[in-house]
Amino acid sequence: ASWRGSQASPWQFIAGIGMACAVTALPILILFMEKLHILRLPLGQRVLRYASLDDIAIWTVLALILLDFERMGRQLTFLAGFTLVTVLMRRAFRRLPEADRWYLALVWVAGCGLAADWSGLHFMVGAFLSGVVMDGRWFNRERMDLLRHHLLLVVMPVFFLSTGLRTQWTLGGWSVLAAAALLLLASVAGKLIGVRLAGRVLGWRAGEASVIGWLLQTKALIMIIFVNILLDRAIISSATFTALLLMAVASTMLSIPMVTPRLRALDKAKSR
Template structure:
């Protein structure tokens, strides 16, 4: 088998296989497509394929194929986080920041504290989990960030599948996730700047990062806004947007800030008038074709070993910290702000969604040497477990309350949703 044939076969398997599995109703009810793709990537690595057929795995994933996968993985993840930036409604965040502030602080603060505790515990119990560059403090902060992540795009996909995205609960959850994402990228940027080199190097990276932020805010964004005001054609919009995304990603990578943060910043800088059209053109292809390369690259670095006491211990710690931190950290401030318990708990259940954003963050931290392979594998597994638990936890939170008219929600027969005008209905679209 030639390397090109192997690459094409891997591509075929990654693009078609997860989608066919996701079409099975039982799987589609509990897992968004991104989670099925993540699991497929894991199974192609040492977790299953490499363990059952090591010779075949080595033949398929030759050095040439691995190099191609890594290159395509970088493009795919850059476009994914660019789309995540497009999802971030900065105007809406400014309007709702005061109302959502306590809930956003709780949904980040408590998971960060529990994640720090879990990180220090793991560093003491399993020192091999720490990365080559990380000390205990840096390692614990890395674990804390991973525990505090909420995956905005995957959360949006889950809300769409439950027909809740236009209801008040869905919109509140999306706004909280957007605030979480913004804080997340700032924290990662600061951590990477401190971890990569001496104090002088960190100060240089910080200064260059501020210059990059100023360039995006004061140069790129106004220029793009002027271009958007001229009503240019869709091809010009696409080229201008992608050119900005890759230029920003390359610049951020060159200054040690990281291509992911650069691409995310480019998405945030896009004019509001372009966002819907860009998402319609870029996101489907990225999700269906390019992201699977990132998943398989991640899967080749993760070993899920259910028989390992260290793996199970780390998985239990980070999962408990995530679920408890996110649910309690969101629900308690929401209840204090006057939300009824079912909505408050449902918000907490939604905020512990992980999915792809967690895997992206993990790849950044692993490449930076802040975490090691053992905890990387445990955190990838935690991302899958928590994302799969989102819909069941949501239904559990709302089950005791059959109807919540003030929120436009219904919990009946395992389905919970609200339509665009706040009127609740059944899964078949029937009004109630």
């Protein structure tokens, strides 16, 4: 099977695969931590902070991967315009009542997405940047949760259907399965080793690094978005797309079974 996309240079392909292995899906992570009853605990809040930093790094590198030197003028124009308009938008958000901020937020997200797509970056990069510069405290938390629920209920099935239609399960045969297994090994080992090293440097308690490392294995939703962008921009081939999806599903499925006993052991050690 051909793994690299038709428009990708070697460094873009390698960086794209590396970032795909590093993805953590915040929405799925939050659901998992709610199920484990640790979301509001100090450990859960730490995991959220680490996952948020992970997301920022991933989308920043993705923006670099998608830079098109032939359209550099457009992309620099977008970044300069985004910086300028962000200052004005933040002032407007602060002055508006909470009810009116929702309408402005929708226009802001759509505008950033369209502008990013025009510049040669993907619309998801623009949407992500638009969210980064907004403050969560500007919006009612209950309404935000309700909006997220309705979006997941209505939009996500269509998105998953679209992704499923693009997945070619017969392409590449066993080589795709082997690639998925190799990617899974790299993803799991990379995060566990990295988190364990961070734990030693920061002086975490015994067992915390393992729990955090396995929680950060959740990929599903964000990974699907990420690899769709790579496929849209021909950074990866259809065979690589399928292998990455298989890796994302397997990685996410491993998270809860691996975390649960380690979390129990951590609680027992804490109670002694």
